[in-house]
Amino acid sequence: MxxxxxxxxxxxxxxxxxxxxxxxxxxxxxxxxxxxxxxxxxxxxxxxxxxxxxxxxxxxxxxxxxxxxxxxxxxxxxxxxxxxxxxxxxxxxxxxxxxxxxxxxxxxxxxxxxxxxxxxxxxxMRPMSLYESGDSDGSMSLRALLAGERPHARAGAMTVPGIAELIVRGGWPLNLRMGADAAAAANRDYLRTVAEIDLPRIAGPRRDPARVTRFIQALARNTAMEHVVTRLAAEADGDDVSVSRLTAHEYQDALTRLMLLEVQPAWSTHLRSRARLRDRPRTHLIDPSLAAAALDATPERLLRDLNTLGLLFESLVVRDLRVYADAADGAVHHYRDSDGLEVDAIVEARDGTWGAFEVKLGAGQIDQAASRLLKFAEKIDTAKVGAPAVLGVVTASGYGLTRPDGVVTIPIGALGP
Incomplete structure (x- = not known):
């Protein structure tokens, strides 16, 4: 190969x-x-x-x-x-x-x-980004955006059904030549191996695979949401199995040691407003395909559940931003304050340069996302952290361009390092 x-x-x-x-x-x-x-x-x-x-x-x-x-x-x-x-x-x-x-x-x-x-x-090393797998042309470079450049991109062939297939397939190199059904089966087998062999090897042999599986399913249902272990433990409970808070912490630690679980930390910064920053991280499995596999989600099922598809799309974008941010010597955070204002991803380079990104599956959500980013930018004390190098909305499809309000639309099929 x-x-x-x-x-x-x-x-x-x-x-x-x-x-x-x-x-x-x-x-x-x-x-x-x-x-x-x-x-x-x-x-x-x-x-x-x-x-x-x-x-x-x-x-x-x-x-x-x-x-x-x-x-x-x-x-x-x-x-x-x-x-x-x-x-x-x-x-x-x-x-x-x-x-x-x-x-x-x-x-x-x-x-x-x-x-x-x-x-x-x-x-x-994470699973492959869309640029690495050849599903993005990389014409809108994250490094260029953080440098203040404004690249653009023609409307590509990416569609929402295509996004659903990419999520189910995942960024695993061996899956690239598979169809969605075969890749989904491979990812379910991957999780079964984690539950039955890998996690017990890390966390101790007396780990019930059924409980591990339920916990991973709870993580999948909470993809891109704030990380609360007690909530995960409660969601993992069922008629036949129960997961205590202590056990949930042990599973979480083991999945982290297996490098299958990443948390997206909250961004700590200076605000002009009286709003208070929230510091809970968000949860992501290392690849959205694992969340899809845990939920037994096919592309067709995701298209019938646009809320779940939207969360998994956000997780896919965060995965790719992390890969590209590594190349720019940066890190990926999220933002939420006591006024309820949220931003899906903040990319901050080591030199302090930063940009803010919203992730929206549908083109009809772009105006609202741009308005949120502009409101967010007004709250930041730029005298202390500098002005954002870019405010961007990452979308499933469409054109890559700079809007009259300065917000950049970035189709995922154009995003690259």
Whole structure:
């Protein structure tokens, strides 16, 4: 299968010139190993090379002596041994670009191992954005928008039914050549493996897959909503299973360690108004296809439930913004205040440049979204945080342009890094 370039490629190349080892973390099947293989000169795969795993117990130097950069795939299977030996080798060799470590779970003793400060660079890989999968032409660059440029885009072929199919398919590289039905089945199998094998391995064997599944379904129903564990626990309760608040916290922590759950933090800033900022994060599974799979949602069912489709579309946009924000050295937040004003996504770069984005599935919602963004911008104390570089509405389709009021409309099929 032909390798499709990833946004992370350039980040990895840059980190290999500045750090002795680069750690690429991300959920299973998102493409970490394939990306690392593009630049690695040698490799050891601990998840399928049992001999190497045993040799590590005797003498790690025998296994970790490949030509640099050497890929160590699923390094966490050997716990701290690989980590500490790589750290020692980086110190000994005194040169950048020695190792690439990939992992799909944070190991049990993560808190005890050496931090790796000054030796390791960390990168997070998510499932593919629409630009990476070829479903967006990237003509409206997030980096350009944050730089104050105003790119434009012709109306593309993207439709709301097409968006529903992309949500169900997801950004998993192996799903790209599948139809919606096959991809949906693959994603349901993925969640079944999480519930029956992966989460019990992380959180302990006495974890009932039925309870795990109910909790993931509760997360799916609360996609793009404020994260309240007690609400998730209550929604996971049923006639045959119950989930306590403590158990819900344990499941949440385990899903985070498996890198399947991300929270979108609230934006902290200075306001001109007397409104108070709300600080609860929003919840997203790492890819909206997992939420669709948990809800057993087909494209046809999503089209009959536009509210759920809208929330999953917002989650898809947040996923893509996170991928593109990484390339711009930025982070993605959300905004909500005590007056009830909300903004779906705030992208803030390390240099303080920022932009605000609303996500709307229908063209008829654009005017209302633009009005909300302009009202939001009036509340911000720009003397302290600067004026927004862009106010934008990300839509399912339509033209990419700058409206007379200054708000930019951005079809998702044009958004890129």
């Amino acid at each position: 032909e390798y499709l370039p990833r946004v992370l490629d350039d980040l990895l190349a840059a980190r290999l010139t500045s750090a002795g080892a680069v750690l690429i973390e991300g959920p299973k099947a998102c493409g970490k190993t394939r990306t690392a293989q593009q630049v690695a000169r040698s490799a050891v795969h601990l998840d399928r090379d049992e001999a190497s795993l045993h040799a590590l117990q005797v003498d790690p130097a025998l296994v970790l002596a490949g030509d640099p950069p050497q890929l160590v795939d699923e390094w966490q299977l050997d716990g701290t041994r690989v980590w500490n030996h790589v750290r020692a080798q980086v110190d000994l060799r005194g040169a950048p670009g020695q190792f690439i470590l990939t992992g799909s779970a944070v190991p049990d003793d993560d808190a005890r191992r050496h931090s790796g400060a000054g030796r390791f660079a960390r990168l997070l």
